[in-house]
Amino acid sequence: ILNVEQSPQSLHVQEGDSTNFTCSFPSSNFYALHWYRWETAKSPEALFVMTLNGDEKKKGRISATLNTKEGYSYLYIKGSQPEDSATYLCASNTGTASKLTFGTGTRLQVTL
Amino acid sequence: KAGVTQTPRYLIKTRGQQVTLSCSPISGHRSVSWYQQTPGQGLQFLFEYFSETQRNKGNFPGRFSGRQFSNSRSEMNVSTLELGDSALYLCASSLRAGYNEQFFGPGTRLTVL
Numbered sequence: 001i002l003n004v005e006q007s008p009q010s011l012h013v014q015e016g017d018s019t020n021f022t023c024s025f026p027s028s029n030f031y032a033l034h035w036y037r038w039e040t041a042k043s044p045e046a047l048f049v050m051t052l053n054g055d056e057k058k059k060g061r062i063s064a065t066l067n068t069k070e071g072y073s074y075l076y077i078k079g080s081q082p083e084d085s086a087t088y089l090c091a092s093n094t095g096t097a098s099k100l101t102f103g104t105g106t107r108l109q110v111t112l
Numbered sequence: 113k114a115g116v117t118q119t120p121r122y123l124i125k126t127r128g129q130q131v132t133l134s135c136s137p138i139s140g141h142r143s144v145s146w147y148q149q150t151p152g153q154g155l156q157f158l159f160e161y162f163s164e165t166q167r168n169k170g171n172f173p174g175r176f177s178g179r180q181f182s183n184s185r186s187e188m189n190v191s192t193l194e195l196g197d198s199a200l201y202l203c204a205s206s207l208r209a210g211y212n213e214q215f216f217g218p219g220t221r222l223t224v225l
Contacts, residue, residue, distance in 0.1 A: 004154070032212050043115065044202070044216040051212070089155070098145050098209055099168045102154040 004092055006103035013080050013110055020076045021106040023090035027071035034100060035064055035075055036089040044089060047075075080110040114139065116205050116217035124223045130191040133220045137184050137205030143167075144186040145206075145214065146178060150199045158201075161186050162209035190222075198224045 005024045013019050025033060032051045036044040048057040053068040061078045077084055087107045091100035117136045125131050137144050145168075146158040157170040161180035178188045184205075190197055200221050204214040 034212075034214075036216075041218075043218045046213060046215065049212045091155075093212075098143055098160050098162075098206060098214065099157045099170070100145075100147075100155070100204075100214065101157070102147075104152075104154040 004090060004101050004103040006088075006090055006106050008106060009104070010107040011109070013108070015081060015110055015112050017080050017110075018076065018078045019080055019108070020074050021088055021108075023073045023075070023103055025071050025073070025090070025092040025101075025103075026094070027068055029094040030068050030071070031093050033066055033068075033073050034091045034093075035073070036091070037086045038089055038105070039086045047088075077108075080108070082110050082112060084108060085110045116203060116215055118201075118203055118217040118220050120220060121218065122221045122223075124225065125193050126225050127193055127195060129193050130189065131193060131222060133188045133201055133203075133222070135186045135188070135203035135205075135217060137186070137203075138215055141205035141207055141215070142184050143206045143209045144180060144184065145204045146186070146188050147202045147204065148172075148199045149202065149219075150196070155202065158188065160209070167209055193224045195224050198222060 035047040038044040048064045050066040055066040066073045087105040089105045091102040143162045145160040147155040160168040164180045180186045200219045202219045204216045206214045
């Protein structure tokens with residue numbers, strides 16, 4: 001993997017469904033993996049920053065896992081709500097630089 | 113605590129003109145990074161400034177430049193605008209260079225006609 005890749009590109013679920021997305025990133029020189037939620041007309045909001053292999057983080061109904069050896073991270077949303085509708089971005093940085101390399105995002109739409 | 117602010121929020125320019133965008137980081141944050149988003153592309157890193165010095169630069173032509181002031185506010189300049197420069201420009205601030213957590217502003221939407 002040379003770039004940060006996210007799948008699926010978009011997802012449409014119903015309220016109450018649980019869902020998950022995938023982020024693949026280069027595993028060499030890995031430093032940190034970031035997840036952001038980006039709602040239309042707002043600023044990207046930081047969800048998680050993960051650095052250690054096997055890391056699991058949770059914020060309410062949203063959780064994320066990290067596998068730095070194989071270069072992937074999963075984001076899970078339990079019991080999706082309409083307010084979860086947004087684009088979810090992952091980004092990695094290598095070394096200690098602040099430069100983030102972003103994926104193109106997963107666009108989630110949650111309907112009633 | 114006020115978040116990252118960017119001005120202006122929207123801008124329309126014509127080809128060949130130049131433009132300056134401004135970013136004020138969260139109080140106490142000393143690192144500012146700039147990103148460009150065009151339709152169908154992920155956010156692309158432009159450059160990072162810390163203590164008035166450019167620390168990293170992305171793969172953009174020399175028409176894109178920036179600077180940072182002693183109060184950590186940053187400006188980004190694009191000269192000789194091209195149609196392809198139409199994009200959303202986001203800045204992000206963090207406590208210090210290399211610090212993991214970055215906070216984004218709402219962006220400046222630039223349209224080049």
